Amino acid sequence: MISLKDYTGSVYGGLGHLLFAFCQAKGLVISKKLQQVQNLERFDYSTWREILTDIDQQYQRPALGLEIAEYVEPKHLGIIAYIAMSCDSIGEALNRYYDFHRLIYDGSPLKVENNQQYLSIRWEDLPVELTTQVTNEIAIALMVQFLKRFLGFLDIQLHEVHFSHAAPKDVMIYERYFKCKVRFSQARTELFFPSSELNKPIQQGDQTLQLLLKQQAQALLEKLPNTTQLDERLQQAILKGLQTNHYQIEAIADVLNMSVRRLQKHLQSQNSTYQQRTQEVRLLLAKQYLDDPHLSLKEIALLLCYSEQSAFQRAFKLWTGMTPQQWRQDHSHYIKN
Template identity: 60%
Template sequence: MQQITSYQGSVYGGLGDLLLRYCQANQLPAPTQLLHVQNLPRFDYQVWYQLLNELDQQHNQPALGLDIAQYVELKHLGVLGYLAQSCEHLGEALLRYHDFYRLIYDGSPLIFNKNQDHLIIGWDVPKVFTTQVTNEIAIAIMYQFLRHFLHIDDVALIQVDFMHPAPKDTMIYQRYFGCPVLFSQPTAQIVLPSQILSKPIRHADQTLQHLLMAQAQTLLEKLPHTTQLDERLQQAILKQLQKQQLNIEVIATQLHTSVRQLQRHLQSQNTTFQARVQAIRQMLAFKYLQDPHLSLQEIALLLGYSEQSAFQRAFKLWTQQTPQQWRKHNVM
């Protein structure tokens, strides 16, 4: 499996241990890349994405993300898990979870919306960068966190939404979450009753919370800074791929900035515009090649290449394999 240098961030190393625990508990062979990331404090978000997809393809387990999440322990969430557990009530815990969520997933912002009746927790990640299993595990870990680590035993979800099409057996999801589950929705999210925010937490400890907040803030400051400009740049590149207008002048105009300012911003992150474009293309190429219905010519066009041969040359530079070879060994 090829590791991608991604603009999308990293994940907490404990999530690698979670996947290994799942494999061991089910007597499944662990992917080679999973063994490589064990004991790392963090690893690339795209490695996480690829590991989940590899497990999904190899084991063909319905609702795999829900099954994996049942093995999550507090240690898999690091300081954030212990910090939330030290809060006095659920509202305070979710506030801490929101503020320090990047310590678990750096690159997939957590969005909270609240009105008089409902609390909505959503994951702000473009659909092209997710799969059903990546969404499953994000939502299921949140659900397990509420029930087992904050001891909110009577969590009654109102609704769960997934972005991807409905699988064959949707009842697995309704039994797991105990509420209606919708598919092909604009956002991956869970909906809870707003009154749940006042639920007390059994292990509240304000002194411990202050210590853990200082630790979490120190860890957060060590992560690379992701700005709104990065998110807008990502969206602009995605929109321009099929138009084959991937030059920095067009993108800078769309972002209402100058080419020089955009280049300076990218240099501060030790990257370039072309490297950012190639990272997105490479990530999407892996996703599109997993769809057996897409021809190489169609994939080349989706990635913004005017000719299939240009896509094939680029792919071989990324992986030392042709797209056909990669598809043969990675798509079941």
């Protein structure tokens, strides 16, 4: 997957309140970083990771993320918790969690897959170096607490929990907490949930309230600085559009099932334009094509939907300050014009 920008995301300010409550309960020193985020609506994921690392170094006990999650309340997750509580079933609540998960953490998309027997829930596309065992623990544990405490399913049965980091000394702490098999050193951090649990009803379901809350949540979602999943879809649509010479904004908006105006508004919120996004994708593709010594500049121009090679050369010089020939010479041992 080509990445248009290095964006690690932001977390909901309520999670900062959760860490504050935990530190108070355990008699830990409240760090300056933790104090600084108490009045913020959202803060950077990197700051979240740093605060968790500070607490881990101070507390020095295993399974820190699991302990922190025990203190979560609906206010710490915000509107998404109240939407879940207004749903009629676990399945519907998980769907809403999927729809609005970026309000809790915006940066890597939540992936949900159902193979009929189990529901797999995981976060993707976050570089390994940006995660720690504690950040993974709290992500999974908050999901479990979300199901147990907010929805009232204290006896909910999980199938398995996977962590990407190496196994700690005492794995049984995790298996007692999740009440299922917990595996470490896995390809990704993931929760496996029995599909048979999805139809369990939620007693306090209220569809009218849910509709109002969803409208508020959607408004909040549109204010986020980077709508990660939409940007991924936009990038893929432009990539495919360039392959078929159907990359004009009208065609791309249609692929994304949205109006041109809404797409333009989304890009405007990021101080970007559709032309800029198209050029970003063209530049990324151009560099990849130039790495292939078997492609001539004329062929690359056609692949990028330029009618003439000279137009491609002018654009590339504008983007990089170098001609395609110069770039290819600097990055390849084989040159073919």
